[in-house]
Amino acid sequence: MKKWKKVSAAILTASVLMVGIPAGVGAQENIPYIFDLSQSGTLKEGSKGENVKIMQRALNREMGAKLTEDGVYGPKTKTAVLTFQKSKSELTNDGIYGPKTHAALSLEFNTFGFADEVLREGSRGEAVKTLQKGLNDMSYNVAEDGIYGPKTKEAVIKFQQRFPDLANDGIFGPKTKNVMDKVLNG
Secondary structure, three states: OOHHHHHHHHHHHHHHHHHOHHHHHHHHHOOOOOOOOOOOOOEOOOOEOHHHHHHHHHHHHHHOOOOOOOOEOOHHHHHHHHHHHHOOOOOOOOOOEOHHHHHHHHHHHHOOOOOOOOEOOOOEOHHHHHHHHHHHHOOOOOOOOOEOOHHHHHHHHHHHHOOOOOOOOOOEOHHHHHHHHHHHHO
16 A cells, blocks of 8 residues: 555544544533542552542442541452442453543432433333432422323423423423432532
8 A cells, every 4th residue: 555545544544533532522521520530540559548538438328338438549449449340331340440430430429320311201111210219309209110101290390490491391301310410419
């Protein structure tokens, strides 16, 4: 292959790969991180400090890890991180608290666990059950049956009416989800 063709192929390949980057970057920016990991990049056995303490607290709350929140990344903390990683198929199981593990734990800690799908009357399943649990945590008293029926829709409308930026349509879309997440975890 001639040199100009190799260069053109490399540029074309790089361009194709770059197209996906903005979506990934945008998704990362929306994660409500529990602390800024960018300074160290990773936490691992032997690490110490406030970020380790915050991570230990998050692991205790999300997994019942029963760690001493002392800011020391010891063998028990490594085991808890490894257990968390094993619970998420997208994570490497190495016991090192890196960017992907940080994003996954931050999402668990700072969100209610709502699915990234639009729910409306007629929807069914676990995502609806999670919504109903959230509504009940705010005293809307709906059945947690996984069926988005008229009472669930009515409860979502009542929630939406509390916030002027939300449409009072009874549809659990991205805006309603974000506001409800903040209310439940704020």
